[in-house]
Amino acid sequence: MELGGHTMIKNKMNTKLKKGIFSAVAVVVLIAAVIAVNIFVTSKNYTVDVTANKIYSLSKQTKKILKGLDKEVTIYVIDKESSVNSSYAQVWKEYKKNSTKVKFVYKDPDLYPNFTKKYTDSSEEVANDSMIIKCGKKYRYVSANDYVSYSYGSDYSYSADSLQLESLTTEAINYVVSDSTPVIYTLSGHSEQSFDTSVTSSFEGDNYSVKTLNLLTEQRVPDDCSILLINGAQKDITKDELKMIKKYMKNGGKMYVFLDAKVENLTNLYSLLKSYNVEPQKGVVVETDASKYTQYPIYLLPTIESSDATSAQYNSNIYILAPSAKGLKDITEKNAKKNSSASDYTVTSLLSTSDGAYSKVNTDSATLNKEKNDISGPFNISVAVSDSTGGRMIVTGCTNMLLPDIDQAVSGANTDFVLNGVNYLAEQKSKISIRAKSLKTENAVVPAFNQKATLIMTVFVIPxxxxxxGIGIVIKRRKL
Structure with missing residues (x-):
């Protein structure tokens, strides 16, 4: 019996020993695996951005631009490397990871107090973490004061709105590696609407120079005009101006035209558009499909059509907001019956309404319901036209889409749409607008149909x- 007891104890001890050895080996293997994974991740410089708006990640557009670089770009950061804002450093780290052509050099202002003088205005105080981005002899200074945009709330509070570091850095890289700067001329002299400064800054950030043009004084479209832009003219162009614009377009010119839905008597301008197979319709478009508008039937959420100009936004689950828009119709077939040259112009829809949309001709009417003189849809809200000579034109029937509050409602998607159109006109395929990373919860644009469906579900169906x-459970219990 004693021998058997000793044997059992010995077996138990052996079992415990084996389990202990197995556990120890398992722990060692686990630690080794963790170390190996850590070494691998560190060697690959791999990080995961878990922020809601991916503020530390680079957009696909920036990565594409970085991979296409064929010139060395040096980014001088005005600070000690150990003192740089950690958030900025994380974003810049992604630039180094995605291109061997980008080099960061840190300049301690205490050690190099005069370094920035040849790149900045001598009267300007250079903030720490500011950048000087340089390629060859071309450079751009970017102040750290512009990295974060701020806004006032309804309660007059001042808070951080968005991180613009990626957009500013990529735009500066685009600028310094470009051999030339395209010029956008905005037409004046017809009570045109002015752009918000943020829009002009977006153009300039995409490496465009913006100038004003008065054809009555200049008597011609300048030779360096890359794009002629007309923004919501309230008065018609003259016949002489029409001739000058036609001459410019016949030589492969590019135009971007925004139309104000409230303005109708633009005979000469509309004749130009009609010659390009685009006919503006009278009135303001009213949408009947609740999934194609928000809040009001004239606050359109048009369909983004597939095209070269919309490739970055097509099928991307975003909305373009176009309030109080003018409908446009493709009249290629109509013009072809009168003029065989109509086929020289190809019209492509960029934004469109549903088939049930109509244009409210009497904009002073007390009702949005369709009336006798209203025009049946569907309509285009924006179209692109190309011709056989290389000329290009975009016509958009909405001047309100770039107003700050409208653009912010769709988190900058309207600005992206316009900038992508500008880049299409200028044949700058690699230059796609980089949106600032929001530091706030983004606004939700909900189509009217979804609003009604949510209301019905929460107020009626679910209760x-x-x-x-509950009734079923009560009945079942009574039967038991």
């Missing part, structure tokens, strides 16, 4: 389902 389940 009724819960009530029915």
């Amino acid at each position: 009724l389902v819960i009530l029915a389940i």
Whole structure:
């Protein structure tokens, strides 16, 4: 019996020993695996951005630009490397990871107090973490004061709105590696609407120079005009101006035209558009499909059509907001019956309404319901036209889409749409607008149909389902 007892104890001890050895080996293997993974991740410089708006990640557009670099770009950061803002450093780290052509050099202002003088205005105080981005002899100074944009709330509070570091850095890289700067001329002299400064800054950030043009004084479209832009003219162009613009377009010119839905009597301008197979319709477009508008039937959420100009936004689950828009119709077939040259112009829809949309001709009418003189849709809200000579034109029937509050409602998607159109006109395929990273919760644009469906579900359907389940349980218990 004693021998058997000793054997059992010995077996138990052996079992415990084996389990202990197994556990120890498992722990060692686990630690080794963790170390190996850590070494691998560190060697690959791999990080995961878990922020809601991916503020530390680079957009696909920036990565594409970085991979296409064929010139060395040096980014001088005015600070000690150990003192740089950690958030900025994390974003810049992604630039180094995605291109061997980008080099960062840190300049301690205490050690190099005069370094920035040849790159900045001598009267300007250079903030720490500011950048000087240089390629060859071309450079751009970017102040750290512009990295974060701020806004006032309804309660007059001042808070951080968005991180613009990626957009500013990529735009500066685009600028310094470009051999030339395209010029956008905005037409004046017809009470045109002015752009918000943020829009002009977006153009300039995409490496465009913006100038004003008065054809009555200049008597011609300048030779360096890359794009002629007309923004919501309230008065018609003259016949002489029409001739000058036609001459410019016949030589492969590019135009971007925004139309104000409230303005109708633009005979000469509309004749130019009609010659390009685009006919503006009278009135303001009213949408009947609740999934194609928000809040009001004239606050359109048009369909983004597939095209070269919309490739970055097509099928991307975003909305373009176009309030109080003018409808446009493709009249290629109509013009072809009168003029065989109509086929020289190809019209491509960029934004469109549903088939049930109509244009409210009497904009002073007390009702949005369709009336006798209203025009049946569907309509285009924006179109691109190309011709056989290389000329290009975009016509958009909405001047309100770039107003700050409208653009912010769709988190900058309207600005992206316009900038991508500008880049299409200028044949700058690699230059795609980089949106600032929001530091706030983004606005949700909800189509009217979804609003109604949500209301019905939460107020009626769900409570009724819960009530029915409760009644069923009570009846079942009474039967038991």
